[in-house]
Amino acid sequence: xxxxxxxxxxxxxxxxxxxLLRRLGVDGAAPLEVxxxxxxxxxxxxxxGARAGRGVDAVAEVGRRYRAGRALAPAxxxxxxxxxxxxxxxxxxxxxxxxETILITARGEVVAELxxxxxxxxxxxDGLVMLARRGLLTLGGRNRPEMYPSMPRTGxxxxxxxxxxxxxxxx
Numbered sequence: 001x002x003x004x005x006x007x008x009x010x011x012x013x014x015x016x017x018x019x020l021l022r023r024l025g026v027d028g029a030a031p032l033e034v035x036x037x038x039x040x041x042x043x044x045x046x047x048x049g050a051r052a053g054r055g056v057d058a059v060a061e062v063g064r065r066y067r068a069g070r071a072l073a074p075a076x077x078x079x080x081x082x083x084x085x086x087x088x089x090x091x092x093x094x095x096x097x098x099x100e101t102i103l104i105t106a107r108g109e110v111v112a113e114l115x116x117x118x119x120x121x122x123x124x125x126d127g128l129v130m131l132a133r134r135g136l137l138t139l140g141g142r143n144r145p146e147m148y149p150s151m152p153r154t155g156x157x158x159x160x161x162x163x164x165x166x167x168x169x170x171x
Contacts, residue, residue: 016043036084077101079110079135103135110135 001020005012021027031046051129083093085104092102096114104112113133113134131137 035078037078037081076140077113077132077138079103079105081105101144105135 003014005011008150026032026045033044033046035042035044046081078095080092082104093113096102096116097137100118101116102114103110104114110133128137128139132139
């Protein structure tokens with residue numbers, strides 16, 4: 001879907017179709033979080049409490065599909081420009097306080113990094129950390145438990161002890 005911005009007073013506006021909003025479970029009065037992700041503007045419905053409805057899932061799915069098709073956009077730390085940093089400094093400091101790392105760009109080049117105190121990666125080599133700070137690679141993130149479901153038991157209780165006893169014999 002292609003859209004054009006429309007002039008509204010001294011600003012520009014993006015008109016979002018009612019059908020798309022309905023599909024996401026968002027009404028016209030719902031607050032939307034607007035963020036910039038390199039060359040993309042991302043709109044995310046703000047939900048209070050637990051994940052309410054399929055709107056958040058739909059937005060997350062669109063984000064996953066969008067990022068999967070972008071070969072040049074590295075996943076990893078959020079990248080923001082200097083202008084956005086100046087305009088929303090409080091919001092970005094809250095994100096850093098929550099543990100997120102933010103790369104600051106000037107004309108597309110990473111010039112600084114906002115990170116929580118003591119967030120330097122002790123498990124990665126210094127060269128890799130340096131490349132990540134320059135935005136040339138992305139270090140691995142934390143494992144998400146929901147990606148690794150627990151496996152069902154395959155043997156009877158006590159089977160491992162019985163097998164070990166047979167192997168060890170009378171020691």
